[in-house]
Structure formats: structure tokens, C-alpha cells
Amino acid sequence: MAVLGIPILDNLYPVTMDMWPVQAKEFNRIWQFYENLKQGRFTTTKCKDCGKVVYPPRVICPECYSEQLEYVDLPKRGKVIVFSEEVRGVPLGFEAPLIHAVIDLGVEPVRRLLSRIINCPAGYLKEGDEVQLVVFPIPSHPIDKGKQGTVMVDRVFFAFEPVKKP
Numbered sequence: 001m002a003v004l005g006i007p008i009l010d011n012l013y014p015v016t017m018d019m020w021p022v023q024a025k026e027f028n029r030i031w032q033f034y035e036n037l038k039q040g041r042f043t044t045t046k047c048k049d050c051g052k053v054v055y056p057p058r059v060i061c062p063e064c065y066s067e068q069l070e071y072v073d074l075p076k077r078g079k080v081i082v083f084s085e086e087v088r089g090v091p092l093g094f095e096a097p098l099i100h101a102v103i104d105l106g107v108e109p110v111r112r113l114l115s116r117i118i119n120c121p122a123g124y125l126k127e128g129d130e131v132q133l134v135v136f137p138i139p140s141h142p143i144d145k146g147k148q149g150t151v152m153v154d155r156v157f158f159a160f161e162p163v164k165k166p
């Protein structure tokens, strides 16, 4: 993994700069969300007891406190409500333009989803544009298993991109 501006870290795992969630099920109670992402599914949790759907995924229903939750699929396309575009001074590890958008997926509970927009040049995105889910690999996470050594756990994350290619 190349880290912009820090060539000494090429192909090493810069643990102190890791901004991504540890997704292994041993460490993350919404690991299923990331497993679903790996299969191209965008999901969130639904309460099996009261039916409440919330996004982001939860481990306890905010309505009835049940822990009986299941994952349900969300739309993978939405419309940009509003967005910001950073073209200078983006944080280490990101490339300009760094675009964030509030996206309406058209269904409750995700009429307001904040996501990064990628594969999009500066000045291209407009309010109302259609965007779609993109799943991409992020650096694997090392997990120390003691005498068994270190295993690398594959990880993915998501963003959205314009449906209409620039």
C-alpha cells in the first residue's frame, strides 16, 4: 500500500495511521455488514422483534432494545442532495478532489446518507445527480494469533460514484 508523501511506508502496514474499521468478527459486532459489502451488497440491520430498520447498522434495536437483528438490503443507487468538494490540502492518504455528499437512497431510513464520492473529477458533480455504490479493497489488517503467527484479514469499504461517467 502506497501512502502519499510517506514512501518509507510503501508495502508496510502503517498501523498508527489506520483510519479504517477493524472488520474481523472477533473485533467488530457489525462484521456482517462488511462481509455483505464484500459480496457487493449494501445492507443494514432490521429488528426481528419490532421491524425497525436503522442505518448505520446496530447491534441493539434503538426502538425496543432487542438484540435479534437481521441484515436487509438497501438500494445501491441514490441522488445527491448536497455535497462538498475539497481540492486543496486534503488529509494524508487521500487524493484531491475529496468529495463528500449527502445522498438520498429513496427509502427510509436512508433519506440522508453521508458518503465519499469517488471516480469523479472536481467540478463534475451536481446536486440531484444519480450516484451508485462502489466497493473497494482497503489495506488488510494484521491480527496477531500468538504462536500461530500473524494473519492478514482482507477488508473492504464503500463509497459512491456518479452513474453518468465523467
Ligand SMILES: [Zn+2]
Pocket: 047, 048, 049, 050, 051, 052, 061, 062, 063, 064, 065, 066
Ligand atoms: Zn426492535
